[in-house]
Amino acid sequence: xxxxxxxxDEVVREFLVESHEGLDQLDRDLVALERAPTxxxxxxxxxxxxxxxxxxxxxxxxxxxxxxxxxxxxxLSRLRDGRLTLNADITSALLAMVDAVRRMLADIEAxxxxxxxxxxxxxxxxxxxxxxxxxxxxxxxxxxxxxxxVAERTASAAVEEAFEQEVVVGATSAxxxxxxxxxxxxxxxxxxxxxxxxxxxxxxxTIRVDVHLLDKLMNLVGELVxxxxxxxxxxxxxxxxxxxxxxxxxxxxxxxxxEGVMKTRMxxxxxxxxxxxRVVRDVAIACGKQVRVEMDGRETELDKTIIEAIKDPLTxxxxxxxxxxxxxxxxxxxxxxxxxxxxxxxxxxxxxxxNIEISDDGGGIDPEKLKQKALQRGLVHPxxxxxxGEREILxxxxxxxxxxxxxxxxxxxxxxxxxxxxxxxxxxxxxxDIQSKVGHGTTLKVKIPLTLAIIPALVVTSGGExxxxxxxxxxxxxxxxxxxxxRAIESIHGAPVYRLRGNLLPxxxxxRELGHESSTEIATRASSASSDAVNIVVLQADGRQFxxxxxxxxxxxxxxxxxxxxxLKSITSFAGATIMGDGTVALILDVMGLAQRxxxxxxxxxxxxxxxxxxxxxxxxxxxxxxxxLLLGMGDGGRLAVPLDLVDRLxxxxxxxxxxxxxxxxxxxxxxxxxLVHLADVLGGTREPRGSGAMQVVVSTHRGQTIGIVVxxxxxxxxxxxxIRRPTRRHGLxxxxxxxxxxxxxxxxxxxxxQASPSLECAA
Amino acid sequence: xxxxQQLSTFYLDGLHFGIEVEKVQEIIRYQPTTRVPLASSVxxxxxxxxxxxxxxxxxxxxxxxxxxxxxxxxxxxxVRVDDGAVSLLVDExxxxxxxxxxxxxxxxxxxxxxxxxxxxxxxxxRDRLLLVLDTERAIQGVGESATGH
Numbered sequence: 001x002x003x004x005x006x007x008x009d010e011v012v013r014e015f016l017v018e019s020h021e022g023l024d025q026l027d028r029d030l031v032a033l034e035r036a037p038t039x040x041x042x043x044x045x046x047x048x049x050x051x052x053x054x055x056x057x058x059x060x061x062x063x064x065x066x067x068x069x070x071x072x073x074x075x076l077s078r079l080r081d082g083r084l085t086l087n088a089d090i091t092s093a094l095l096a097m098v099d100a101v102r103r104m105l106a107d108i109e110a111x112x113x114x115x116x117x118x119x120x121x122x123x124x125x126x127x128x129x130x131x132x133x134x135x136x137x138x139x140x141x142x143x144x145x146x147x148x149x150v151a152e153r154t155a156s157a158a159v160e161e162a163f164e165q166e167v168v169v170g171a172t173s174a175x176x177x178x179x180x181x182x183x184x185x186x187x188x189x190x191x192x193x194x195x196x197x198x199x200x201x202x203x204x205x206t207i208r209v210d211v212h213l214l215d216k217l218m219n220l221v222g223e224l225v226x227x228x229x230x231x232x233x234x235x236x237x238x239x240x241x242x243x244x245x246x247x248x249x250x251x252x253x254x255x256x257x258x259e260g261v262m263k264t265r266m267x268x269x270x271x272x273x274x275x276x277x278r279v280v281r282d283v284a285i286a287c288g289k290q291v292r293v294e295m296d297g298r299e300t301e302l303d304k305t306i307i308e309a310i311k312d313p314l315t316x317x318x319x320x321x322x323x324x325x326x327x328x329x330x331x332x333x334x335x336x337x338x339x340x341x342x343x344x345x346x347x348x349x350x351x352x353x354x355n356i357e358i359s360d361d362g363g364g365i366d367p368e369k370l371k372q373k374a375l376q377r378g379l380v381h382p383x384x385x386x387x388x389g390e391r392e393i394l395x396x397x398x399x400x401x402x403x404x405x406x407x408x409x410x411x412x413x414x415x416x417x418x419x420x421x422x423x424x425x426x427x428x429x430x431x432x433d434i435q436s437k438v439g440h441g442t443t444l445k446v447k448i449p450l451t452l453a454i455i456p457a458l459v460v461t462s463g464g465e466x467x468x469x470x471x472x473x474x475x476x477x478x479x480x481x482x483x484x485x486x487r488a489i490e491s492i493h494g495a496p497v498y499r500l501r502g503n504l505l506p507x508x509x510x511x512r513e514l515g516h517e518s519s520t521e522i523a524t525r526a527s528s529a530s531s532d533a534v535n536i537v538v539l540q541a542d543g544r545q546f547x548x549x550x551x552x553x554x555x556x557x558x559x560x561x562x563x564x565x566x567x568l569k570s571i572t573s574f575a576g577a578t579i580m581g582d583g584t585v586a587l588i589l590d591v592m593g594l595a596q597r598x599x600x601x602x603x604x605x606x607x608x609x610x611x612x613x614x615x616x617x618x619x620x621x622x623x624x625x626x627x628x629x630l631l632l633g634m635g636d637g638g639r640l641a642v643p644l645d646l647v648d649r650l651x652x653x654x655x656x657x658x659x660x661x662x663x664x665x666x667x668x669x670x671x672x673x674x675x676l677v678h679l680a681d682v683l684g685g686t687r688e689p690r691g692s693g694a695m696q697v698v699v700s701t702h703r704g705q706t707i708g709i710v711v712x713x714x715x716x717x718x719x720x721x722x723x724i725r726r727p728t729r730r731h732g733l734x735x736x737x738x739x740x741x742x743x744x745x746x747x748x749x750x751x752x753x754x755q756a757s758p759s760l761e762c763a764a
Numbered sequence: 765x766x767x768x769q770q771l772s773t774f775y776l777d778g779l780h781f782g783i784e785v786e787k788v789q790e791i792i793r794y795q796p797t798t799r800v801p802l803a804s805s806v807x808x809x810x811x812x813x814x815x816x817x818x819x820x821x822x823x824x825x826x827x828x829x830x831x832x833x834x835x836x837x838x839x840x841x842x843v844r845v846d847d848g849a850v851s852l853l854v855d856e857x858x859x860x861x862x863x864x865x866x867x868x869x870x871x872x873x874x875x876x877x878x879x880x881x882x883x884x885x886x887x888x889x890r891d892r893l894l895l896v897l898d899t900e901r902a903i904q905g906v907g908e909s910a911t912g913h
Contacts, residue, residue: 222815465799514801564810565819566847567903571802577810577817585798585810585817 010274012108015056017206019105022049026098030091037086046094047076053101062114065104071126072097078130093129096122211304214264218560221254221261222579228254229582262560269347269356270298272311276318280343283322290329290340291322300347302354306448310356310430313421317358317444318343320418325362325442335439337361349472353430359443365436367393374399390704394434398422437672457559457578457588460537460550463516466586467550468559468578469537473591475545477553478536485534493740494519495628495719498536498547503650504717505538506628507547508598510589513573541592544649546600557581561588573597599628599645627722629739630698632747633713634680639744640711641737643722646749648701650714652694664756667697667708674699677756678710679747682732702753709752722746731755769865771887773858773894774841777829781854782861782887782894789844791857794837808853813842820851826902828878843899850903861894863887868896 026049033042054069072094078084100122107115228250235247277293284291302310326332326341333339346357367390374380374396385393397418422432430448457468478500480488489498489507496507511517517525536547559578568574572593580586628644657667658676665676676697697708720739734746771782772791797809797820808820820840824832832838838853870885879895882902887894 219815463799463801465801516801562817563847564817565845565850567807567819567821567850568800568803571800573802574800577798579812579815579817583812584796585812587798587800587810 010271011278012060012112015060016105016109019053019056019101021208022053023098023102023105025049027095030094030098033086033091040080043076043080047073047080050076057114062104062108064117064119065101065108065114067123068097068100068104068119068126071123071130072101075126075130084130090129093122093125097126209264211265214261214304217261218265221258224254225258225581225583265304266301267304267307268299268301269307269354270295272307272314273298273345276315276345279315279318280322283319284326287323288328289322289326291326291343292340293343293345295345297347300349300354302448306354309424310446310448313424314356314358314446316418316421318345321358321360321362321442321444325360325364327363331363335363349470354448356446356448357443358446359441361441364438364440364442365394365397365434366438370394370396391435394436394704397434398432456556458537458556459554459580459586460510460535461552461554462510462514462550466554466580466584467510468557468586468588469539469548469591470575470588471556473539473541475538475540478538478547480534480536482533489534491523492716492718493720495717496549497717500538500545500547505536505545505547506600506644506717507536507549508594508600509549510594511549511551513594513598539591539595541595544595544600546595546598548594559586559588628717628719629722630717631715631739631744632679632698632711633715634683634711639715639739639742640679640747641722641739641744642698642700642747642749644717646700646702647698648706649699651697651699651708653697653708654694658695669699669708672706674706674708675756676708676710677752679732679752680710680712682752682755684731698749700749700753702750705753705757707753707756709747709749768862771861771863771894771896772841773861774839774854775856775858776823776827776854780858780889780892780894781897782863783841783843783852783897783899785860787843787899789842789849792840792842794839794853811840811851813849813851816848818842818849818851820853821903822853823897823902824853824855826878827882843903845900845903852899852902861887861889863889863894 026046029042029046029049033039033046036042050069050073054066054073057065057069075084075090075094079086079090084090100119103117104114107113107117231247232251235244238244273295276295280291280293321343322341326343327335327337329339332341342361344357344359346355346359348355370393371385374385375382379399380388380396388396398421399419425432425446425448430446433445433447434442435445436442456471458471458474459466459468461467478498480498489496491497496509497504498507499505509517509519509522512519512522535550535553537550537553538545538547557580559580561576562578563576564571564574573590574593575588575590577585577587629641630644630647630650632640632642634640651669653667658665659668660666661673661675665678666673667676668674696711696714698711698714699706699708718740722737722739732748732752734748734751736743736745738744770785772785772788773780773782775781792813795811797811799809800807800819806821806825808822808825811818811820822838824830832855836855838855839857840851841854841857842849842851864887867888868885869888871880871883875883882898884896884898887896
C-alpha cells in the first residue's frame, strides 16, 4: 500500500473501508435471511452490497476478486428473482464467498494485489448452485445448518481477542466447510502471517461518525470553553498553587479538545480533488484528448457537509471541461496551442468564502451558439436575448434543459447538466459564475460560504463592540499617530483618502458604516487636538483595495463562523458571527458587503447592465447625486472626470509593455489581453508626449468587456454632486459639469468601451 | 370541541401574552447581548446559547410599546424556528396555562395596528384576557433597519 501512488492509495483505502462495512452487513443479512428466506428487502440489500464490491473492484482491476463477486452476484440475482429458494447449501456457499472476499481484501491491504490464492473451486461451487434449478438438496453429504455455522463463527470471534492467530484459522475453516478445499489451509497460513504483521487494518483506524454527533460535540465543547474561562477568572483570585496548576491543565486540555473536535469536521478539498486526475484521464481517453490537470490550494479546508455537497457538481464540471471545453489535439495544434490541454483547479479562502475555480484552456463558449441554442429550445424570448450582455448570455448555460454538446456523448450532454450544478451549489448557499473567451477557454467560479469553517480573523473594535475581519481579505495594517494622521489623511470633499506608498487608498470608517458615528462626528474628532492615533486596516475586496479605519486592533484569532439567523441575513455587512473566548458573540464583517456599503468599490456590474438597457448613459452616471469621481488631467490643461464606480482599477504600464493585436494596442494584464484606448485619440486631441514614462491607465469593464483607457494624468479622487450643466454631442463625453468649482468634462466610459469592442455595438 | 391547549405565558407592559408551549424551547434569564449595528431597532442583539448564535428580539419594541422602564431586566423566551432558535425578550414570565378552545375569540375589530397583526386572538380567562402571540409573524420582517446612513 505504501509504495502505491497517492491517488490510488486513497481510492483503494476508501474501497477497503466501504467493503469491510459492507461485509459486516452481509454477514448479518445472510443470517437473518435464513430465518426468512423470501425477504425481498434483505435479498436486495445483499445483492447491492456484492454488486458494489464487484463494481468497484472491477474498476480497480482486482480481477480475481471481481470474478468471485461476480458468480456470487449471479447466484444472488436468481435468488432475488425467485428462481431459486435459499437453503442451507446456498447460504454456506454465500458465506464462503464472503470469507473469500474478506481474505482477498486482506491481501489487497497487505500487498496491493488480490493475492495468489486460487478460488476456482469456490467459483465452480457457486456456479453449480446457480445451475441447479430445483432447490432440492443436491448432495447426500450432511451439511451443517447455518445455525451451527454461525455458532462456530461466533465462537471463533470470541477467541479472537485472546489468540489472534487461532481466530483466523477458526474462521476460515468454519466457513468453506471443506468445499473450498485446497484454498483454505494455504490462505489460513497467509492470513495468519498478515494478521501478525498488520495488527490494525484500515477499517480499524477509521470509523464513521454521524455529523450531527460532531455538531453536538462541538456545542458541548463550546460550553466547556465557557466554563473553563470562568474557572480561569476565578483562579486569578486564588493563590492555592495546586489549584492553579490544575486549572492550567484544564485550560490546555480544553483548548486541545476544542481544536480536535473542530478538526473532525474539516477536510481539505484535496480529498475530493484526488479523484479528478483519474476522472479526467478516463474521460480524456474516451474522447481522444490529452489533458493535464494542475491543482492549487488543495489544502483549503472545507466543512465535511460542504465537501460532500460539492463533490458531484465539481465532478460534473470537470467532466464537462474535458468533454466539451478542451479541444481534440489536432484542433488545438491548428489553433496554435499545445496538443495537451490544461485543466486548472484552484481553491482559496477569500472574503469569508471558499472560492473554487475550474478553468480550461479549451475552445471557450461561443455566445452566438448559446443564443441560437436558447432560442431553438425556446428558453428565452428573442427580445430578452437582444438585451442581454455577454455575461448574461454565458449564464444561459445554467438554465434547465440546456446542453451545448452538439452530440450526446456517454460522458455528458444529456441535458441534465449545469443547471443541476448550479442548483446544488446554491442549495448550500453558494454561487456559480462562468467566464469564457472564445478560443481561450472557460473558467467556472464557485463561491461557497464557509459556514462552520474555522478561519483566522483579525479582531477589531468599533463603538465598544468587537468585530472579526476574515484574514484572507487583510493586506496590511497601518497605524498613524494623531498628528501624523491629521496630515496624512486627506479629505477630498468628504471622501477621505490616504496615500499608501504613493497610491490613493480610499478610506471607510467602520464606526460610520455601522452607524455608530456620523461623518461630522468623525471629522470633528479627527481635527480636535486630543485625537487618538488612527488604525487603518487595509483590505481587499473584488481585487481592489480600501482602508477601513477602526477604533483599535486587538489580535488575530481562529474563529468558528456561525450563521446569523435569517432575520439578519439581509444585512450584507456581516458574514456571520462567532463566539469569542469569553463566551460573548462577535459579528464577522463581510468585507465585500461593507466595501459596497461604503461605496469604495463599484456597484454590482449586473445591476448596471440591467439599468443601462433602460436609461440613457447620462442619467446612469447618476447626475444630481453625490458621487465619488476620478479626476483626470489632459495635455491641454483640460479637466475630465470619471465616476469612480465605473473604474475597476488604476494601473501603470511601461510603454514597452504595449503590444499589438488585430491592429489595436494591447497589454498583457492579469493573464488576459487588455485592449488600450487613448483618451486623447477618442476626444480628437493630441497625446501628451510622454517619452519613457509609465502610462496611466484607467481599467474599466462594461458588458463583460474590459479595456484600458490611457489618460495623461490622474489628478485626484473627489466626492461631489454631479450635475451635467451642458450636454454635449462630442464623441466620448457625456457633457460638462462643475466639479469643485471648476468646469470638468464627464467621460462617457461605456460609450468608449462599446466603440472599442465591436461585439458590443450590435448588442447595445 | 373542548380541546385543551397549553400556553406558555408572559407579561409585556401589563398585558398577558401566551405562546403555544410546544414552540418554546426554553426560558433563560437575561444575558448581555452583542448589538447588531444596521439591524432594525427591534433586534436587541445576539446571544450565545450554548454555542448557538441566537437573535434576541425586543418584543416591546416589536409591538411598538414604550421601552422598559427602570432597572428591571427582561427574560429570554427561546422559541424554535426553522433555522434554529430566536429569543423573544419579555418583561416577566407567567405560568403555563391550560386553555379551553371554547374560550377563544379572534381579536375584535377595534384592536388595530401592530397588535392586530401579531396577535392571533384572545383566550377569555376567568379573571383576564390572554393574548395569543403569532410568533412567526413576530419574528418575520425584523430585517435591516430602513434608515441607512
